[in-house]
Amino acid sequence: MTLREAQGPAEGEGVRLQKALANAGVASRRVAEQMIVEGRVRVNGRVVDELGSRIDPEKDLVDVDGTAVQFDQSKRYVMLNKPTGVVSSMKDDRGRPDLRRFTKDWDERLYNVGRLDAETSGLLVLTNDGELAHVLAHPSFGVTKVYIAKVDGKVTPQTIQRLLRGVELEDGPIAADKARLLSTSTGSVTGAEGAGSLVELTLHSGRNRIVRRMMAEVGHPVVELVRRQFGPLHLGTLPAGRARELTKVEQGALLTLARRDTGNEETPDE
Structure with a gap:
């Protein structure tokens, strides 16, 4: 397929x-x-296999092996391991610690994609790509997030099944996409007598404090919560309070996700 057939710019x-x-x-x-x-290269969704082909990098969408390519070198994509006690805002009107302290290494004005509540730590994406941020922040787009929750009490297999079947909250029913018990301990995670558990939850919902509310509903209040994954991105060994630019592979995976049809929109939050 030539680029002319793919509706690229005219020859020359x-x-x-x-x-x-x-x-x-x-x-x-x-x-x-x-x-x-x-x-292996597609332009605007169609394979282009002729070496004389030309594109308009500002308009044409290109992917290699199904992974999107970003031609705009002014765009920045940053992964932050947000610590607890920090609000997901670039400026908090109540004077609480915000995200500005983590963006000093970049000249560009970065914004967070979605939110994590102040007491939740973990993976947060910062970018100056407004279109990508707008798309990925909406839970109806189906971006999955993986959380590790440290909770009070001994979580049973029956509780895990209940999370998968769904629970009824004040703003409607919700079910985990995936749920599994990672471990249990005989001592309470709060230091009191009793048991504690580690639970991994995968959700695509962006409803406010959804993990905490789900676990409270099944009788296991959250003591600590961290988001380990956001779509194709993994937190890995990035320390709390540190930020880094996405690799080319990570950036391509995120852009590929963002170029899908968005569908309906909701207001996002953790």
Whole structure:
């Protein structure tokens, strides 16, 4: 398929596809040429396999092996391991610790994608890509998040099944996409007598404090909560209070997710 058939710029206009890919850091120009010839590159959803093809990097959507490519080098995508006690805002009108302290290494004005409540730690995405932030923040888009909850009490397999079947909350029913018990301990996680448990929950809902409310509903209030994954991104070994730019692979995976149809929108929150 030629780029003309893929509705790209007219012949002689735009940038050669292999050069654009190299400039974006996907691969060297020679390797990019090989990718094109092998039919691994799509422009606006259609395979382009001719080396003379040109694109408009500002308008055309390109992916390699199904992973989106970002040509705009001014865009920044940052992963933060938000510590507890920090609100998910770039400026808090009540004077509480906010996210500004974690963005000093970047000249660009970054914004958070969605929120984590102040007492929840873990993975938060910061970006100056407003379109991506708008899309990924909406739970109806189906971005899954994985949480590890330290809770009071001994969670049973029956409780896990209840979380999977769904519980009724004041704002409607909710079910975990996945749920599993990681461990139990004989001592209470709050230091009192009794038992404590670690539970992993996977959700795509963005309803306010949803994990805490679900666990409270099944009789196991949350003591500590951390978000370990957001869509294709994993927190890994990033220490609490540290931020880093996404790798090219992570950035591509996030952009691929963001280019899907958004569907309906809801107001997001943890």
